[in-house]
Amino acid sequence: MASASARGKDDAVAVRLAPKVTMPEQASADLLKETTNRFEISHLDFFYGPKQALFNLGLKIPTNRITALIGPSGCGKSTFLRNLNRMNETIRNSRYTGEILLDGQDIKAMDVVNLRRRVGMVFQRPNPFPKSIFDNVAYGLRINGYSGRLSDLVEHSLRRAALWDEVKDHLHKSAFALSGGQQQRLCIARALAVDPEVLLLDEPCSALDPVSTAKIEELIFQLKESCTLVMVTHNMQQAARASDFAAFMLDGHLIEYSETSKLFTTPADHRTEAYITGRFG
Amino acid sequence: MNLRLTWRKSLNVFMLTLTGVAALAVVSVLFLILGYLVWNGWKSLNLDFFTKLPVPVGEMGGGMANAIVGSLKLLLLAAVIGLPMGVMAGIYLAEFGGRTYGFTIRYVTDLLNGVPSIVIGIFVWSIVVAPMKTFSTFAGGVALAIMVIPITLRSSEAFLRAVPTSLREGAMALGASKWRTILTVVLPAARGGIITGMLLALARVAGETAPLLFTAFGNQFWSPGWKQPVASLPVMIYTYAISPYQDWHRQAWAAGLVLLAIVLIANIGTRIVLSRGGVRSV
Helix, strand or coil, X not given: CCCHHHHHHHHHHHHHHCCCCCXXXXXXXXXXXXXXXXXXXXXXXXXXXXXXXXXXXXXXEECXXXXXXXXXXXXXXXXXXXXXXXXXXXXXXXXXXXEEEECCEEHHHCCHHHHHHHEEEECCCCCCCCCEHHHHHHHHHHHCCXXXXXXXXXXXXXXXXXXXXXXXXXXXXXXXXXXHXXXXXXXXXXXXXXXXXXXXXXXXXXXXXXXXXXXHHHHHHHHCCXXXXXXXXXXXXXXXXXXXXXXXXXXXXXXXXXXXXXXXXXXXXXXXXXXXXXXXX | CHHHHHHHHHHHHHHHHHHHHHHHHHHHHHHXXXXXXXXXXXXXXXXXXXXXXXXXCCCCCCCCHHHHHHHHHHHHHHHHHHHHHHHHHXXXXXXXXXXXXXXXXXXXXXXXXXXXXXXXXXXXXXXXXXXXXXXXXXXXXXXXXXXXXXXXXXXXXXXXXXXXXXXXXXXXHCCCCHHHHHHHHHHHHHHHHHHHHHHHHHHHHHCCCHXXXXXXXXXXXXXXXXXXXXXXXXXXXXXXXXXXXXXXXXXXXHHHHHHHHHHHHHHHHHHHHHHHHCCCCC
16 A cells, blocks of 8 residues: 555646546555455556656556456557566567556566566467467476476466367467467467466457357456456456456546446446446547 | 440450560560570580589580589588578567668668679679689688678568567567577568578579679689689589580580579479478477
8 A cells, every 4th residue: 555645646646637536546445455466556657758658557456356457449458468567668668667566576676587477468369379289388388497297287278278178189280270269268378388376368359259259258267266367358248247356547547446346337437437338439 | 334334344354464464474484594494405414414524625525513513512601601691680680670770781781782793793802812812612602692691681581570579479478588589489480481581592692603703713623622713503604605616505505404403493392391391399
């Protein structure tokens, strides 16, 4: 929790930039009492060169829950997500200020390889490597210098991603031979292979048909037993049915953050309400 | 209305025919060259051509064994010097090069690509042949390597850029460092294209005569090692074709056929290997 003076400054800035903002910190404070937090983010500002994309974000992401990030295109959901595993570092001239704590540890000070092993990521479009199914899943293990039996872990990861039965007889075939939905589950298996504590999902279903989407959602639901999931989605129904907590973002500001059921039934902010009822965005 | 439709349809047919004929003309040029070479070179092509040395003027027969080996040695040298440099610079441009610096390198590379090959020959003569006081395989190899570099660089850069960013992000999101990502994901993904580019570069310089005239020079005999003048097929073709002897003309045709065959076989062979390779385990 931020100190009183910091929160005061917080509020002043928030009011200046986005009037009528709901206090995200207070909201998260009541609803997350019973769980521990994997990520604690405070005063996060993010810049692409001179352009500020995120403004004073503060939220806590509870352990082993699914947190959905919603908001119109360009509101900074993906930018925020990519801050959590420092993927934004690959973009020239980008920087952030503020604090992102993973299990109480500042990610800025962490070794980036170690951070990304702990915080896996699945992208909008399936991006399997041009290698065999087996080598795709084993990739993360190999680069992390894993020396045990790869095949056991590959099988375990494919089972966790609910893909094993479909691919067990042709593990050495090209990953490109799989369908889009299978490829996306392969990418999830690839991320799960290094046993991450957090899985970041950047619109994981936007390129998939409804059947594949249903499978991935079911998979995500199972994964929360062992993983903290943060998911960006454009699909309101998906956010409503799949997530435990939901954050609504607008123009780089966090407008509202609460339990999903609360956010979708009794939103505190009129902009949240307008967005989820489809009146804009 | 109907008239207009007829006009549009006939215009369509006309343009389609025009482009089709142009395409056909392009393809037929290759087949004309091939056919002409085979027609003229086939008769002179025998075992002797591949196993014997050239004979003095007046004697019939003989072959170009030394020029075939010489050309292969020159290409090997050009490949060893030029290809790694070209590919690595291509990786730098595609993966690291900044805006200004990258632009400069790219522009200079294109200029280098446009330098007339005879000028490259003079340049290599003055920096290699003159100090060594002898024409040599080495000097010829350097001249060809200078031509190989810009072609390889630009083609590998293009193929590396064609690898989707999402693959790089996928690898980096798993904790791979940048060089590891390039080595294990980006390069394998672009492998086919890069190898094709290398081959095209080598095929391109295999037929170069001008840069070899005063670097590798030519030789009627075997050229052991790398420090002596060496015969090569293109220079041999040049020398034999402008000679007044009928027998030498036939030999020149045969040499042309062999040169083209080497390039085509290398090209087709690599394509077959690449297409069979498919996905390879690392």
